[in-house]
Amino acid sequence: MSMANRAEQKQRAGWPGKVRNAHAVDPHRVRWERFLWPAAALSFALLVLPQLGFVWLSFHQDLGLGQISDELTLANYWTVLTDPLYLGSIWLTIYLSVATVVVVMLVGFPTAYALARMPARLSTGILGLLLTTSLITVVIKLMGLNIILGSSGMVNNLLLYLGIVSSPLQFINNELGVLIGLVQYTLPLFIMLLFSVIQTIPLSLEEAAEVHGATRASLWRRIILPLAKPGLVAGALITFNMSMGAFTSAVLLGGGRVRTIPVLIQQTIIQSTEYGLGAALSTTLLVLVFLINVAVGIWASRRVRRTP
């Protein structure tokens, strides 16, 4: 979007005000805004109508067999926010998402840096490869991870062969498996995003610092990280949001044992047909993710303002 804005600003700057106004009242001008209204109306209808019905549903109690009560009640939200099952699930989802963000940053940031500093031909090829892997349906990646990480998979075979462990480790069907699946799901996008950020940091800046005696560590701490920080915050938020909503990875690598909120939403609605409770869970997830994003946004902008 920043590209579009910049182009627009440039264009605005280039056009004298008088001409622009004449342009606006030109009777021969195509009224492109007419095309916006049907598109906006459709998107608005698809966004608001289903959501309203859904939120309305969350204020009704389930009577079993998919039936709901007539009177409005907060009972579903009370259940979600007091029942240890749902509270535990909320905590688990946040905890796994934060862990995913940490791992993705630790692996993804140096990777993006290496890509940004290698010859363009090589990095283009690797980015194309990463893009390809990120676009193929996640089900197939999870199938591969299942084979690699299983008790007779390659990783365990290697560990046993090297004598590091004496019996196969449990990598899947637990929280660790879900974490690995979430990293697999979010890492390509994070790398691509950070690559485009680090690319804007001129190499000459690093060289100048090095000439003046900066160590590699202080170079990272005082130049690369501060300059990449807005990108890091944005990338971390996207990773967090994707992880909070991740369903497929949580089911297939958690073996049904790791019940994050998305997993519970699907089970509540499809298996127990408790639509009201499912709607309340979904609304809670939505509000929770929204609030965390707002909080991080405020925190990030404050930090920016405080540093001179």
Place this chain on the structure above:
Amino acid sequence: MSLMKGFTGFRLSWLAAGFAILFLVAPFIVVVGASFDTGEAYFVAFPPRGITFEWYSSIPSKYIEAAWTSFIVAVGVAIFSSVVGMCAALGIVRGNVWGKELFQSFFRLPIQIPLVVTGAVFLQFYYQVAAITGVNALGNLWGLVIAHLFVAIPYSVGSVSAVLARVDPSIEEAAHSLGATHWSTFWRVTFPLMRPGVAAGMFYSFIVSFGDVPIAIFLVSGDNMTLPVQIFLDMQFDFRPDMLAVSTLVVVVSAFIIIGAQRFAGLDLVLPGRR
């Protein structure tokens, strides 16, 4: 000394890059490799113990039908979303509207909603619509197309408006002042210039729809099963090596399409949405 340190720092980032690439590519290598394994069913081995095409000849017809359903739905989503994306982008970028940034972020909203929530929301919506009007979108593919369209539109709007913003409007004005009608100006000047954005939007919409599990899991039934959901269900309850063969075919076809789109169609595949 500082050079040495620089070298190790650089090497560490290369190490991370090597690990990341291996980690992201390995699942595909394993799935493709294991699909040729000669072992017995219900057990998967990689590297393969012997090469066979047995699993490819025994692909159950349910996967073929599901793949066809997914394809039809994804093509429908791609077409509709590109039309909506073009209209929205033309209106936002070229139109005389107030609050363009507001419209941009409004069109990006669906991506912020977890896909599972979108699936649950549309399931309920179709129930309510059926209860009021008697029209049931769950029995046919329209329900799936509309729900996927909801999450695909942001990608189309993003791609088309990014490209359109780079097109200089004075080219269109030149065409118009040289006597071209609005209609021919659009089809012979504007549209060809914005076509890369439209193509990228269609491509992303197709990908979003074709690979989706969390929305479709709510909306599919036995008659209109999509391929990812079929594989998802079978992975949990009924794993067989022929799924590896199906997945390999999907990987190969997807890779060809994606690489083709980048190399030959020249699509600038910077992810427009997901932010």
